[in-house]
Amino acid sequence: xxxxxxxxxxxxxxxxxxxxxxxxxxxxxxxxxxxxxxxxxxxxxxxxxxxxxxxxxxxxxxxxxxxxxxxxxxxxxxxxxxxxxxxxxxxxxxxxxxxxxxxxxxxxxxxxxxxxxxxxxxxxxxxxxxxxxxxxxxxxxxxxxxxxxxxxxxxxxxxxxxxxxxxxxxxxxxxxxxxxxxxxxxxxxxxxxxxxxxxxxxxxxxxxxxxxxxxxxxxxxxxxxxxxxxxxxxxxxxxxxxx
Numbered sequence: 001x002x003x004x005x006x007x008x009x010x011x012x013x014x015x016x017x018x019x020x021x022x023x024x025x026x027x028x029x030x031x032x033x034x035x036x037x038x039x040x041x042x043x044x045x046x047x048x049x050x051x052x053x054x055x056x057x058x059x060x061x062x063x064x065x066x067x068x069x070x071x072x073x074x075x076x077x078x079x080x081x082x083x084x085x086x087x088x089x090x091x092x093x094x095x096x097x098x099x100x101x102x103x104x105x106x107x108x109x110x111x112x113x114x115x116x117x118x119x120x121x122x123x124x125x126x127x128x129x130x131x132x133x134x135x136x137x138x139x140x141x142x143x144x145x146x147x148x149x150x151x152x153x154x155x156x157x158x159x160x161x162x163x164x165x166x167x168x169x170x171x172x173x174x175x176x177x178x179x180x181x182x183x184x185x186x187x188x189x190x191x192x193x194x195x196x197x198x199x200x201x202x203x204x205x206x207x208x209x210x211x212x213x214x215x216x217x218x219x220x221x222x223x224x225x226x227x228x229x230x231x232x233x234x235x236x237x238x239x240x241x242x243x
Contacts, residue, residue: 007035009069010166010198011057011088016066018049018056025064026052027222033215034166034200037192041201041213041230048219050202051093054168057200058090059083070166085113089164093171097151097158099144103135106143106154110161121161128157131195132187149180153187160195167191167199173208181205185212210234 016030026049034040042050055061057068059080067074075083098106107128111121129136132153138146143154152172159167172188173181189212191197203209210216216233218226226233 007038009033010036010071011200012067012069013053013057014067014069016053016056016068017064018052018061019064020061022064025222027056027063029223030066030219031224032200032217034198035215036198037196038214039188039192039199039201039212040215040217041203041209042217042219043203043206043209044219044225046204049222050219051170054090054170054200054202058088058168084162084164087163087165088168089159089162089166090168091155091159091170091172093174095148095151095155097143097154099142099151101143102140103143103146103154104139107135107158107161110158113162124161124163128160131160132157147180148176149183152176152180152184156187156191160191160197165196165198167197169199169201171203172201173203173205181208188212 011034013030013032016027017025018027019025030053032042032053042053044050052061056063063076068076070086070088075086078086098109104125107125108121111124114120129139134150135153135157138150143151146154169188173184176184185208188199188201192199201209201213210230210233213230216228216230217224
C-alpha cells in the first residue's frame with residue numbers, strides 16, 4: 001500500500017472548482033493524484049462530477065479555481081491541442097471512431113501531430129498493431145463492421161498514436177456486453193503494465209474498475225469523500241456508505 005501511495009504523481013488536481021456556470025460548481029475543492037504507471041479510478045453515483053473532472057483536466061471546461069498539474073506544470077490555461085503535445089490524451093464515453101474508414105486509416109488520423117513525417121506515422125501504426133494483433137488482421141476492414149469492443153480497441157490504439165504518458169478514460173465499456181467489456185478492461189490493465197502509461201479512469205462499473213485499479217477516489221456531491229488503495233475498497237457497502 002505504501003508503494004502505491006508513494007509513487008510519483010503524473011497528474012494532480014489541487015482544490016479544483018468546476019462548473020458549467022461560474023457561480024455553480026459541480027466539483028468543489030477536488031483533490032486527485034494519478035500516480036505513474038498506475039490506474040486511478042474515480043467512482044461515485046451518477047451526477048457527482050466524475051466525467052466533469054476529466055473534461056476540466058483536458059480543457060473542455062475551464063475550472064473556476066484550483067490547479068491541474070501535469071508533471072508539476074499547471075496546465076489550466078494550456079490549450080487542449082497543446083496538452084496533447086505534452087502527453088495528455090482523452091478517450092470520451094461515446095465512441096469516436098470513424099466508422100466509414102478502415103482500421104488503418106483511423107490509426108493514421110491519430111498521428112496528426114507528426115503527420116508530415118510519414119515514416120513516423122507508419123512506425124507508430126505498426127507499433128499499435130503490435131500492441132493489438134487482432135487489429136493488424138483487420139487493418140483493411142471498415143471500422144463500423146467491427147464489434148463494439150474492437151471499435152473501442154481502435155479508438156484506444158488511435159489515441160496511443162500520439163505517444164501519451166497520461167490517459168483520461170471516461171466510461172470505457174458503456175454500452176458493451178459483459179464479454180466485450182472484459183476485453184476492454186484487460187486491455188487497459190495491460191497498457192499500464194507493459195507500455196509505460198498512467199490512466200485516470202471514470203467508471204460506473206464499480207466492481208470491474210476495482211479489479212484493475214491501483215488507487216481509488218470516491219466522490220459525493222462533487223467533493224472528495226474517500227480514497228485509498230484498491231484493497232481498502234473491496235467492501236463496497238463500506239466504501240459507498242450503502243444502508
